[in-house]
Amino acid sequence: MNNQPSRSQFSLNNASTEVELDLLNAIVLDDIAYPWNPESPESDAYFNSLEEELPLSDLLNDVEMTTACQNFYSQTDKLWPIIDTQNALYKKFADFAPKNLLNKLGKIAINVVDQVNRLGSTLSLSDQLVHCVSEVLPGWDLEDLEVMARPLAYSMRGEQNDAVENTLATMQPVDWYDLSEVEQARLSLAIALYAISQVSS
Numbered sequence: 001m002n003n004q005p006s007r008s009q010f011s012l013n014n015a016s017t018e019v020e021l022d023l024l025n026a027i028v029l030d031d032i033a034y035p036w037n038p039e040s041p042e043s044d045a046y047f048n049s050l051e052e053e054l055p056l057s058d059l060l061n062d063v064e065m066t067t068a069c070q071n072f073y074s075q076t077d078k079l080w081p082i083i084d085t086q087n088a089l090y091k092k093f094a095d096f097a098p099k100n101l102l103n104k105l106g107k108i109a110i111n112v113v114d115q116v117n118r119l120g121s122t123l124s125l126s127d128q129l130v131h132c133v134s135e136v137l138p139g140w141d142l143e144d145l146e147v148m149a150r151p152l153a154y155s156m157r158g159e160q161n162d163a164v165e166n167t168l169a170t171m172q173p174v175d176w177y178d179l180s181e182v183e184q185a186r187l188s189l190a191i192a193l194y195a196i197s198q199v200s201s
Contacts, residue, residue: 081110081199088198093191096168097176101136105188108132109195125196126153132192137185148185152193164190 037043089102112128115121123131129149130142137145152163167190171183179187 082107085110085195085198089191089195092164092194093187095173096171096187097191101176101188102191104136105132105191106195108135109192110199113196113199124153125193126150128196129153129189129192132195133185133188137181137188139181140185145185145189149189152189164194 038047085106086103089106090099093102109128109132112123112131116123116128126146126149129152130145133145133149134140134142152167167186171187172179176184
């Protein structure tokens with residue numbers, strides 16, 4: 001290759017020029033080419049040399065690798081209920097409440113149900129609803145939220161969808177911020193009820 005550009009032909013005034021030169025050097029001037037067919041016999045030597053440069057066996061032993069994998073899978077398993085619950089909330093309530101409120105209520109409902117199941121807590125459904133909503137509407141008095149949550153919690157003994165649908169039927173199709181504080185609280189309780197039922201099923 002007689003027409004190879006030399007570094008002296010380029011100005012080294014800034015970092016981007018240096019990066020461009022390094023890239024050009026890697027593409028044009030280096031003798032080692034990337035093996036485009038990984039199944040060819042020549043590619044084994046190339047990949048082996050890369051592995052020797054950064055031996056993963058020095059980073060983690062088998063026990064550490066197994067533990068790290070188990071932790072990773074445990075964390076990803078926790079994400080699926082959140083995603084499923086939030087998708088269900090978006091589908092049901094996207095026209096009634098902002099996405100960030102639905103996200104937060106979904107996460108809180110999952111934590112509440114998990115705490116009840118894991119610790120064997122005797123937290124009533126009404127208390128679970130109040131706990132969820134008090135975190136997204138902190139200006140409300142807990143006793144007032146309890147009064148509003150009781151009819152929803154008692155209807156759960158029958159069919160929770162009826163309680164949610166009845167609440168939605170009384171809501172005006174307006175923007176969340178145009179709802180009164182009482183309507184926001186009632187809707188938030190209905191969303192929390194729906195989220196808890198999704199997580200519990």
